[in-house]
Amino acid sequence: xxxxxxxxxxxxxxxxxxxxxxxxxxxxxxxxxxxxxxxxxxxxxxxxxxxxxxxxxxxxxxxxxxxxxxxxxxxxxxxxxxxxxxxxxxxxxxxxxxxxxxxxxxxxxxxxxxxxxxxxxxxxxxxxxxxxxxxxxxxxxxxxxxxxxxxxxxxxxxxxxxxxxxxxxxxxxxxxxxxxxxxxxxxxxxxxxxxxxxxxxxxxxxxxxxxxxxxxxxxxxxxxxxxxxxxxxxxxxxxxxxxxxxxxxxxxxxxxxxxxxxxxxxxxxxxxxx
Ligand code: C2E
Numbered sequence: 001x002x003x004x005x006x007x008x009x010x011x012x013x014x015x016x017x018x019x020x021x022x023x024x025x026x027x028x029x030x031x032x033x034x035x036x037x038x039x040x041x042x043x044x045x046x047x048x049x050x051x052x053x054x055x056x057x058x059x060x061x062x063x064x065x066x067x068x069x070x071x072x073x074x075x076x077x078x079x080x081x082x083x084x085x086x087x088x089x090x091x092x093x094x095x096x097x098x099x100x101x102x103x104x105x106x107x108x109x110x111x112x113x114x115x116x117x118x119x120x121x122x123x124x125x126x127x128x129x130x131x132x133x134x135x136x137x138x139x140x141x142x143x144x145x146x147x148x149x150x151x152x153x154x155x156x157x158x159x160x161x162x163x164x165x166x167x168x169x170x171x172x173x174x175x176x177x178x179x180x181x182x183x184x185x186x187x188x189x190x191x192x193x194x195x196x197x198x199x200x201x202x203x204x205x206x207x208x209x210x211x212x213x214x215x216x217x218x219x220x221x222x223x224x225x226x227x228x229x230x231x232x233x234x235x236x237x238x239x240x241x242x243x244x245x246x247x248x249x250x251x252x253x254x255x256x257x258x259x260x261x262x263x264x265x266x267x268x269x270x271x272x273x274x
Contacts, residue, residue, distance in 0.1 A: 020075050023055075023068060027080060031056045034088050035256035036263075039107070039227060039249040042241050044267050048105040048138065048227075050249065051089040052256045053081070073111050082114035083122050090126040092259050093136050099263055105138045105166065112144040120156050127163050134164030140193065142170050146183055154187055161188035168193050168227060185222055192219045194245065196230020203235045216244045234273060 026032065033056050039048035055063040072078040089108045096104050110119060123139075126132065139160065146153045157167060168191040169184075194215050198208050212228070219226045228240045231250030240248060253267040 016071060019068070019071055020077070023072060023075075023077055026055060026057070027077065027084070031058070032081065032084060033062070034085065034259070036092075036259050037249060037256040038254045038262050038267075039105075039247050040253050040267055040271075041247055042245075044253075044272065046101065046104055046263075047247055048107050048249075049092075049259070049262050050107040050140070050256075051085060051109070053085050053109075069111070073113055076113065076117075078111045079114050079117045082111060083118075085109075086122055087126055090130045090132060090137060093130050093132055095259070096263065101263060102133075102136075104263075106136060107138040107140055107168065109140045110145070112142065112148070115141065115145045115153070115156065116148070120159055123160060123163060123165060127165075132164065135166055136164070138166045138168055138191075140168045140170065146187075150183060154183070157187050157189075166190040168225075170195055181218075184218070184224075189224060191225040191227055191247075194226065194228040194240075196250070199228055199230040199236055199240070199250070200232075202239055203233070209239070212240070212245075213243055220244065234270075237271065 033054045034051045035054055036049040036051055038046050039050060041047045053065055053069075055068055057063050069078070072081050086108055089106050093106060096102055096106075119139075123137070127137070141157075160167065167187075167189050169189050170193045192215055194212055198211050198215075201208050202212065216226050218224075225247065226245045227247040227249060228236075228245040229249045231237050231240065231248050231252050233252060236250070237248060237252060253271045254262070256262075
Protein backbone atom coordinates (compact mmCIF):
# COMPACT_ATOMS: atom_id res chain seq x y z
CA UNK A 1 0.00 0.00 0.00
CA UNK A 2 2.83 2.29 0.90
CA UNK A 3 4.36 1.66 -2.51
CA UNK A 4 0.93 2.34 -4.08
CA UNK A 5 0.70 5.72 -2.38
CA UNK A 6 4.17 6.79 -3.43
CA UNK A 7 3.54 5.60 -7.00
CA UNK A 8 0.36 7.66 -7.04
CA UNK A 9 2.23 10.61 -5.56
CA UNK A 10 4.92 10.19 -8.18
CA UNK A 11 2.40 10.24 -11.01
CA UNK A 12 0.70 13.35 -9.54
CA UNK A 13 4.09 15.06 -9.46
CA UNK A 14 4.86 13.97 -13.03
CA UNK A 15 1.51 15.35 -14.15
CA UNK A 16 2.17 18.66 -12.39
CA UNK A 17 5.57 18.98 -14.05
CA UNK A 18 3.97 18.31 -17.45
CA UNK A 19 1.24 20.91 -16.80
CA UNK A 20 3.84 23.42 -15.70
CA UNK A 21 5.77 22.95 -18.93
CA UNK A 22 2.55 23.37 -20.87
CA UNK A 23 1.74 26.55 -18.93
CA UNK A 24 5.16 28.04 -19.67
CA UNK A 25 4.62 27.31 -23.36
CA UNK A 26 1.10 28.75 -23.15
CA UNK A 27 2.47 32.03 -21.80
CA UNK A 28 4.95 32.18 -24.65
CA UNK A 29 2.28 31.34 -27.21
CA UNK A 30 -0.08 33.90 -25.64
CA UNK A 31 -2.88 31.42 -25.08
CA UNK A 32 -4.44 33.29 -22.13
CA UNK A 33 -7.61 35.32 -22.69
CA UNK A 34 -9.72 37.55 -20.52
CA UNK A 35 -13.44 37.35 -20.07
CA UNK A 36 -15.28 40.11 -18.23
CA UNK A 37 -18.17 39.70 -15.83
CA UNK A 38 -20.35 42.77 -15.30
CA UNK A 39 -21.12 44.08 -11.82
CA UNK A 40 -24.32 46.09 -11.40
CA UNK A 41 -25.46 48.69 -8.92
CA UNK A 42 -28.65 48.18 -6.90
CA UNK A 43 -30.56 49.99 -9.63
CA UNK A 44 -28.93 47.71 -12.23
CA UNK A 45 -26.51 50.13 -13.83
CA UNK A 46 -23.17 48.72 -14.99
CA UNK A 47 -20.52 49.78 -12.43
CA UNK A 48 -17.61 47.39 -12.94
CA UNK A 49 -16.19 44.67 -15.15
CA UNK A 50 -14.28 41.90 -13.44
CA UNK A 51 -11.48 40.44 -15.59
CA UNK A 52 -11.40 36.65 -15.32
CA UNK A 53 -8.60 34.77 -17.01
CA UNK A 54 -9.07 31.71 -19.24
CA UNK A 55 -6.55 29.43 -20.91
CA UNK A 56 -7.40 28.82 -24.54
CA UNK A 57 -5.87 25.36 -24.67
CA UNK A 58 -5.14 24.19 -28.22
CA UNK A 59 -6.68 20.76 -27.57
CA UNK A 60 -8.91 21.10 -24.51
CA UNK A 61 -10.63 24.39 -25.35
CA UNK A 62 -11.27 27.26 -22.95
CA UNK A 63 -10.09 26.26 -19.45
CA UNK A 64 -11.20 28.00 -16.23
CA UNK A 65 -8.74 29.26 -13.58
CA UNK A 66 -9.41 26.23 -11.37
CA UNK A 67 -7.40 24.20 -13.92
CA UNK A 68 -4.24 26.28 -13.74
CA UNK A 69 -4.14 29.17 -11.21
CA UNK A 70 -2.94 27.12 -8.24
CA UNK A 71 -0.10 25.57 -10.29
CA UNK A 72 0.83 29.06 -11.48
CA UNK A 73 0.85 30.23 -7.85
CA UNK A 74 2.94 27.31 -6.61
CA UNK A 75 5.48 27.70 -9.40
CA UNK A 76 5.73 31.50 -9.41
CA UNK A 77 4.38 31.71 -12.99
CA UNK A 78 1.51 33.74 -11.55
CA UNK A 79 3.75 36.80 -11.41
CA UNK A 80 4.15 36.86 -15.20
CA UNK A 81 0.57 35.74 -15.85
CA UNK A 82 -0.79 38.36 -13.44
CA UNK A 83 1.29 41.06 -15.10
CA UNK A 84 -0.18 40.14 -18.48
CA UNK A 85 -3.73 40.09 -17.09
CA UNK A 86 -3.24 43.54 -15.57
CA UNK A 87 -1.86 44.95 -18.81
CA UNK A 88 -4.58 43.38 -20.95
CA UNK A 89 -7.38 44.54 -18.62
CA UNK A 90 -6.02 48.10 -18.40
CA UNK A 91 -5.73 48.25 -22.19
CA UNK A 92 -9.53 48.01 -22.36
CA UNK A 93 -10.12 51.25 -20.47
CA UNK A 94 -9.68 53.31 -23.63
CA UNK A 95 -12.66 51.49 -25.16
CA UNK A 96 -14.95 52.31 -22.24
CA UNK A 97 -14.75 56.07 -22.55
CA UNK A 98 -16.24 56.45 -26.07
CA UNK A 99 -19.16 54.27 -24.98
CA UNK A 100 -19.98 56.62 -22.13
CA UNK A 101 -18.70 54.02 -19.67
CA UNK A 102 -15.73 56.00 -18.35
CA UNK A 103 -17.09 55.55 -14.81
CA UNK A 104 -16.96 51.75 -15.00
CA UNK A 105 -14.17 50.12 -12.94
CA UNK A 106 -11.94 47.44 -14.38
CA UNK A 107 -11.45 44.92 -11.65
CA UNK A 108 -8.47 42.54 -11.61
CA UNK A 109 -7.70 39.62 -9.28
CA UNK A 110 -4.27 39.65 -7.71
CA UNK A 111 -2.56 36.67 -6.07
CA UNK A 112 -0.48 37.09 -2.92
CA UNK A 113 2.73 36.18 -4.74
CA UNK A 114 2.06 38.74 -7.46
CA UNK A 115 1.35 41.35 -4.80
CA UNK A 116 4.75 40.65 -3.21
CA UNK A 117 6.66 40.63 -6.50
CA UNK A 118 6.57 43.94 -8.27
CA UNK A 119 2.83 44.64 -8.33
CA UNK A 120 3.29 48.30 -7.49
CA UNK A 121 5.73 48.85 -10.37
CA UNK A 122 3.46 46.94 -12.74
CA UNK A 123 0.46 49.04 -11.73
CA UNK A 124 2.45 52.26 -12.03
CA UNK A 125 3.43 51.26 -15.56
CA UNK A 126 -0.11 50.51 -16.74
CA UNK A 127 -1.54 53.63 -15.09
CA UNK A 128 1.00 55.70 -17.05
CA UNK A 129 0.79 53.75 -20.31
CA UNK A 130 -3.00 53.84 -20.50
CA UNK A 131 -3.44 57.14 -18.69
CA UNK A 132 -5.90 55.58 -16.24
CA UNK A 133 -7.85 58.10 -14.17
CA UNK A 134 -8.49 57.72 -10.44
CA UNK A 135 -10.88 54.89 -9.76
CA UNK A 136 -10.58 53.20 -13.17
CA UNK A 137 -8.59 50.24 -11.88
CA UNK A 138 -9.68 48.06 -8.98
CA UNK A 139 -7.60 45.26 -7.53
CA UNK A 140 -9.22 42.31 -5.79
CA UNK A 141 -7.00 41.14 -2.98
CA UNK A 142 -7.37 38.32 -0.51
CA UNK A 143 -6.23 38.27 3.07
CA UNK A 144 -3.20 36.14 2.21
CA UNK A 145 -1.70 39.35 0.81
CA UNK A 146 -1.60 40.78 4.32
CA UNK A 147 -0.77 37.89 6.63
CA UNK A 148 2.92 37.42 5.81
CA UNK A 149 4.05 41.00 6.19
CA UNK A 150 1.22 43.35 7.19
CA UNK A 151 3.41 46.45 7.43
CA UNK A 152 4.82 46.04 3.93
CA UNK A 153 1.37 45.15 2.57
CA UNK A 154 0.01 48.35 4.09
CA UNK A 155 2.75 50.43 2.43
CA UNK A 156 2.05 48.90 -0.97
CA UNK A 157 -1.70 49.40 -0.58
CA UNK A 158 -1.28 53.05 0.42
CA UNK A 159 0.97 53.60 -2.62
CA UNK A 160 -1.61 51.88 -4.85
CA UNK A 161 -4.35 54.10 -3.47
CA UNK A 162 -2.21 57.14 -4.24
CA UNK A 163 -2.05 55.96 -7.85
CA UNK A 164 -5.85 56.03 -7.88
CA UNK A 165 -6.35 52.30 -7.58
CA UNK A 166 -9.30 51.12 -5.52
CA UNK A 167 -9.02 47.92 -3.54
CA UNK A 168 -11.70 45.34 -2.98
CA UNK A 169 -11.19 42.55 -0.55
CA UNK A 170 -12.87 39.18 -0.36
CA UNK A 171 -14.53 38.89 3.00
CA UNK A 172 -14.34 35.10 2.94
CA UNK A 173 -10.68 35.45 3.72
CA UNK A 174 -11.07 38.26 6.17
CA UNK A 175 -13.65 36.21 8.01
CA UNK A 176 -11.34 33.24 8.29
CA UNK A 177 -8.25 35.10 9.40
CA UNK A 178 -10.10 37.38 11.71
CA UNK A 179 -6.88 38.94 13.00
CA UNK A 180 -6.82 41.02 9.84
CA UNK A 181 -10.16 42.54 10.64
CA UNK A 182 -8.27 45.18 12.56
CA UNK A 183 -6.31 46.00 9.40
CA UNK A 184 -9.53 46.73 7.60
CA UNK A 185 -9.84 50.04 9.32
CA UNK A 186 -6.19 50.99 8.73
CA UNK A 187 -5.82 49.92 5.12
CA UNK A 188 -7.08 51.81 2.08
CA UNK A 189 -9.70 49.19 1.23
CA UNK A 190 -12.71 50.61 -0.59
CA UNK A 191 -15.00 47.65 -0.94
CA UNK A 192 -15.75 44.33 0.70
CA UNK A 193 -16.69 41.47 -1.53
CA UNK A 194 -19.08 38.86 -0.16
CA UNK A 195 -17.90 35.49 -1.40
CA UNK A 196 -20.39 33.47 -3.40
CA UNK A 197 -20.12 30.63 -0.87
CA UNK A 198 -22.13 32.86 1.52
CA UNK A 199 -24.64 33.84 -1.16
CA UNK A 200 -25.33 30.33 -2.48
CA UNK A 201 -27.62 29.17 0.30
CA UNK A 202 -28.98 32.50 1.50
CA UNK A 203 -32.54 31.28 1.13
CA UNK A 204 -32.11 28.19 3.31
CA UNK A 205 -29.18 28.92 5.59
CA UNK A 206 -29.74 31.31 8.45
CA UNK A 207 -26.06 31.45 9.39
CA UNK A 208 -25.15 32.56 5.85
CA UNK A 209 -27.74 35.33 6.16
CA UNK A 210 -26.18 36.37 9.48
CA UNK A 211 -22.70 36.44 7.94
CA UNK A 212 -23.89 38.60 5.03
CA UNK A 213 -25.64 40.95 7.45
CA UNK A 214 -22.48 41.19 9.56
CA UNK A 215 -20.33 42.00 6.51
CA UNK A 216 -22.78 44.67 5.35
CA UNK A 217 -22.92 46.19 8.85
CA UNK A 218 -19.12 46.17 9.07
CA UNK A 219 -18.85 47.86 5.68
CA UNK A 220 -21.39 50.48 6.73
CA UNK A 221 -19.48 51.24 9.95
CA UNK A 222 -16.19 51.54 8.08
CA UNK A 223 -17.85 53.40 5.19
CA UNK A 224 -16.88 50.79 2.62
CA UNK A 225 -18.82 49.58 -0.40
CA UNK A 226 -20.17 46.03 -0.61
CA UNK A 227 -20.20 43.77 -3.68
CA UNK A 228 -22.06 40.48 -3.40
CA UNK A 229 -20.97 37.85 -5.91
CA UNK A 230 -22.63 34.66 -7.11
CA UNK A 231 -26.18 36.06 -7.23
CA UNK A 232 -28.23 33.46 -9.09
CA UNK A 233 -31.80 33.94 -7.91
CA UNK A 234 -34.37 36.68 -7.49
CA UNK A 235 -34.56 35.79 -3.79
CA UNK A 236 -30.81 36.40 -3.37
CA UNK A 237 -31.01 39.64 -5.37
CA UNK A 238 -33.88 41.03 -3.31
CA UNK A 239 -32.51 39.89 0.04
CA UNK A 240 -29.08 41.42 -0.67
CA UNK A 241 -30.57 44.65 -1.99
CA UNK A 242 -32.88 45.01 1.00
CA UNK A 243 -30.03 44.22 3.39
CA UNK A 244 -27.91 47.01 1.92
CA UNK A 245 -25.47 45.42 -0.54
CA UNK A 246 -24.65 48.22 -2.98
CA UNK A 247 -23.39 46.14 -5.90
CA UNK A 248 -24.37 42.74 -7.25
CA UNK A 249 -22.70 40.25 -9.55
CA UNK A 250 -23.76 36.81 -10.66
CA UNK A 251 -25.24 34.59 -13.31
CA UNK A 252 -28.70 36.09 -12.67
CA UNK A 253 -27.41 39.30 -14.27
CA UNK A 254 -24.64 38.13 -16.59
CA UNK A 255 -21.97 35.47 -16.97
CA UNK A 256 -18.32 36.21 -17.81
CA UNK A 257 -18.26 37.13 -21.52
CA UNK A 258 -16.04 38.90 -24.06
CA UNK A 259 -15.27 42.57 -23.41
CA UNK A 260 -17.53 43.69 -26.28
CA UNK A 261 -20.43 41.62 -24.96
CA UNK A 262 -19.82 42.79 -21.37
CA UNK A 263 -19.88 46.48 -22.24
CA UNK A 264 -23.12 46.21 -24.14
CA UNK A 265 -24.58 44.00 -21.40
CA UNK A 266 -27.98 44.77 -20.09
CA UNK A 267 -28.81 42.64 -17.08
CA UNK A 268 -30.57 39.41 -18.11
CA UNK A 269 -34.33 40.07 -18.44
CA UNK A 270 -34.93 37.56 -15.62
CA UNK A 271 -32.83 39.76 -13.32
CA UNK A 272 -35.23 42.67 -13.86
CA UNK A 273 -38.29 40.70 -12.78
CA UNK A 274 -40.02 41.64 -9.54
P1 C2E B 1 -13.54 35.18 -7.97
O1 C2E B 1 -12.67 36.39 -7.98
O2 C2E B 1 -14.36 34.92 -6.77
O3 C2E B 1 -14.41 35.29 -9.30
C1 C2E B 1 -15.72 34.95 -9.39
C2 C2E B 1 -15.89 33.53 -9.90
O4 C2E B 1 -17.24 33.15 -9.68
C3 C2E B 1 -15.67 33.41 -11.41
O5 C2E B 1 -15.20 32.09 -11.67
C4 C2E B 1 -17.08 33.55 -11.95
O6 C2E B 1 -17.28 32.95 -13.21
C5 C2E B 1 -17.85 32.82 -10.88
N1 C2E B 1 -19.24 33.30 -10.79
C6 C2E B 1 -19.69 34.54 -10.96
N2 C2E B 1 -21.01 34.61 -10.77
C7 C2E B 1 -21.42 33.34 -10.46
C8 C2E B 1 -22.69 32.76 -10.15
O7 C2E B 1 -23.72 33.41 -10.12
N3 C2E B 1 -22.69 31.43 -9.88
C9 C2E B 1 -21.56 30.68 -9.89
N4 C2E B 1 -21.67 29.40 -9.60
N5 C2E B 1 -20.34 31.19 -10.17
C10 C2E B 1 -20.28 32.52 -10.46
P2 C2E B 1 -13.88 31.83 -12.52
O8 C2E B 1 -13.80 32.74 -13.69
O9 C2E B 1 -13.80 30.35 -12.74
O10 C2E B 1 -12.74 32.27 -11.51
C11 C2E B 1 -12.50 31.58 -10.33
C12 C2E B 1 -11.45 32.27 -9.51
O11 C2E B 1 -10.19 32.27 -10.16
C13 C2E B 1 -11.77 33.75 -9.25
O12 C2E B 1 -12.68 33.83 -8.19
C14 C2E B 1 -10.39 34.26 -8.87
O13 C2E B 1 -10.09 33.99 -7.52
C15 C2E B 1 -9.49 33.41 -9.75
N6 C2E B 1 -9.07 34.21 -10.92
C16 C2E B 1 -9.73 34.45 -12.07
N7 C2E B 1 -9.01 35.24 -12.89
C17 C2E B 1 -7.84 35.49 -12.22
C18 C2E B 1 -6.67 36.26 -12.53
O14 C2E B 1 -6.53 36.90 -13.58
N8 C2E B 1 -5.68 36.29 -11.57
C19 C2E B 1 -5.79 35.63 -10.38
N9 C2E B 1 -4.79 35.71 -9.49
N10 C2E B 1 -6.88 34.90 -10.06
C20 C2E B 1 -7.89 34.84 -10.97
